[in-house]
Amino acid sequence: MLLRLSIRAYGLAGKSLTMLKPLGVKQRATVRYLATATQTAVAKSNYNPLHATMPPNHGATPVDLETFDLPKQVTGTAADFTLSKSMIAAFRRDGIFQIKLTPAQSTALSRANAFAKSFFEEPFAVKLKHVDDQSFAGYVASGEELTDGIADYPEIFTVIKDLPRNDFRVQLRWPCHGPCPWPSDAYAAAMQEYMTLLGSSGEKLLQLLTLGLGLADPHALTRLTKDGWHHMRVLQFPAADQTNGKGKSGRGIGSHTDYGLLVLSAQDEVGGLFIRRPIRGENWRNWEKSVAGYKEGDDEWSYIPPEPNVMTVMAGDMLQYLTSSFIQSTPHKVGLNTRPRSVFAYFHEPNFSALMKPLPEYAAAGDGNTTDSPGIHYGTHFANMCMRNYPERITAKRVRVENRMEILPSTVMEDL
Ligand SMILES: O=C(O)CCC(=O)C(=O)O
Numbered sequence: 001m002l003l004r005l006s007i008r009a010y011g012l013a014g015k016s017l018t019m020l021k022p023l024g025v026k027q028r029a030t031v032r033y034l035a036t037a038t039q040t041a042v043a044k045s046n047y048n049p050l051h052a053t054m055p056p057n058h059g060a061t062p063v064d065l066e067t068f069d070l071p072k073q074v075t076g077t078a079a080d081f082t083l084s085k086s087m088i089a090a091f092r093r094d095g096i097f098q099i100k101l102t103p104a105q106s107t108a109l110s111r112a113n114a115f116a117k118s119f120f121e122e123p124f125a126v127k128l129k130h131v132d133d134q135s136f137a138g139y140v141a142s143g144e145e146l147t148d149g150i151a152d153y154p155e156i157f158t159v160i161k162d163l164p165r166n167d168f169r170v171q172l173r174w175p176c177h178g179p180c181p182w183p184s185d186a187y188a189a190a191m192q193e194y195m196t197l198l199g200s201s202g203e204k205l206l207q208l209l210t211l212g213l214g215l216a217d218p219h220a221l222t223r224l225t226k227d228g229w230h231h232m233r234v235l236q237f238p239a240a241d242q243t244n245g246k247g248k249s250g251r252g253i254g255s256h257t258d259y260g261l262l263v264l265s266a267q268d269e270v271g272g273l274f275i276r277r278p279i280r281g282e283n284w285r286n287w288e289k290s291v292a293g294y295k296e297g298d299d300e301w302s303y304i305p306p307e308p309n310v311m312t313v314m315a316g317d318m319l320q321y322l323t324s325s326f327i328q329s330t331p332h333k334v335g336l337n338t339r340p341r342s343v344f345a346y347f348h349e350p351n352f353s354a355l356m357k358p359l360p361e362y363a364a365a366g367d368g369n370t371t372d373s374p375g376i377h378y379g380t381h382f383a384n385m386c387m388r389n390y391p392e393r394i395t396a397k398r399v400r401v402e403n404r405m406e407i408l409p410s411t412v413m414e415d416l
């Protein structure tokens with residue numbers, strides 16, 4: 001059987017090879033389908049129907065990700081160590097991997113999804129009431145969020161730490177701190193239950209990364225997430241022909257990286273997520289220079305087919321900074337499909353006040369960071385990103401009117 005394949009890893013990008021045998025293994029990320037008649041040959045041997053969910057008009061390669069099952073507890077056994085090494089290898093090879101949802105997470109996700117759907121079905125005027133002028137939490141209309149200055153299409157409900165007005169940080173007018181404008185108590189309970197369950201996966205992943213990275217301090221990563229600034233975006237993308245015409249056609253969200261440690265994302269069966277695998281020579285530092293819009297139009301993207309009962313795990317900017325780019329944050333973008341699509345993206349983050357310093361074991365890895373670097377204040381990075389993405393939101397206006405960004409230096413805590 002003759003298969004024409006093109007290998008896109010590193011120096012071989014774009015070159016095509018002729019192979020005389022079928023692929024005996026699962027189609028891996030290094031192999032790219034060409035839209036030719038020979039594709040049917042692939043289809044016969046290892047056709048994955050999920051690949052066909054890729055949104056139209058995208059030049060990308062569907063990939064099958066490595067999927068891991070998290071242990072009940074991470075205790076440093078040989079099995080934990082092997083798992084941690086495989087996860088780090090997957091991050092460095094693919095920029096992303098999957099973990100299985102636990103039965104409790106699946107149940108909580110279904111419940112949260114029912115609340116999400118019924119809120120998004122409310123009249124626009126009702127949804128618009130759920131915004132907060134201090135926290136950036138709540139409803140984001142389709143076309144309101146900007147990536148690289150261009151409107152994105154999903155409707156979003158953003159869950160940010162729900163702080164009462166008498167919390168000292170709200171009183172002191174810290175940027176992004178305030179209540180979450182929930183549609184109802186039941187909605188809040190469903191979202192918070194799901195986030196708590198994901199939080200425990202996030203902590204296990206950090207414990208595993210600590211093992212796999214060989215960190216001398218077993219708490220080097222988990223101490224950063226004490227009272228972590230975990231948040232979630234409940235997203236609903238319209239079908240490609242149901243947009244308001246504000247952004248680029250076919251685009252759901254422009255290419256970007258996310259800001260903190262880990263992104264755990266559960267998508268429905270429709271499909272739309274593309275990621276950029278680590279490519280030698282490509283580096284970015286989103287905290288210094290925006291990665292928004294990065295190489296959005298080229299073909300070097302991988303399509304992540306929507307597998308049931310898994311979450312994808314991507315790395316955020318702070319994990320990249322801590323490891324001096326040994327693990328890079330994962331550029332990703334979203335395409336609109338022929339049907340509406342829903343996603344829960346959960347962000348496992350450092351404490352807002354935490355000051356990131358390169359991990360000593362990785363500080364000299366050639367990324368220009370040393371343990372003497374002044375470090376990055378996560379809260380400043382997060383607030384900068386909110387101001388960049390929602391410049392016209394009532395919350396951003398209030399930040400500007402009250403000069404709240406100037407408060408940020410006083411929110412830093414060197415030792416958590
Ligand atoms: O739609 C997705 O799968 C990812 C969404 C995303 O990138 C985000 O919310 O930051």
Ligand SMILES: [Fe+2]
Nearest residue numbers: 256257258332
């Ligand atoms: Fe994202």
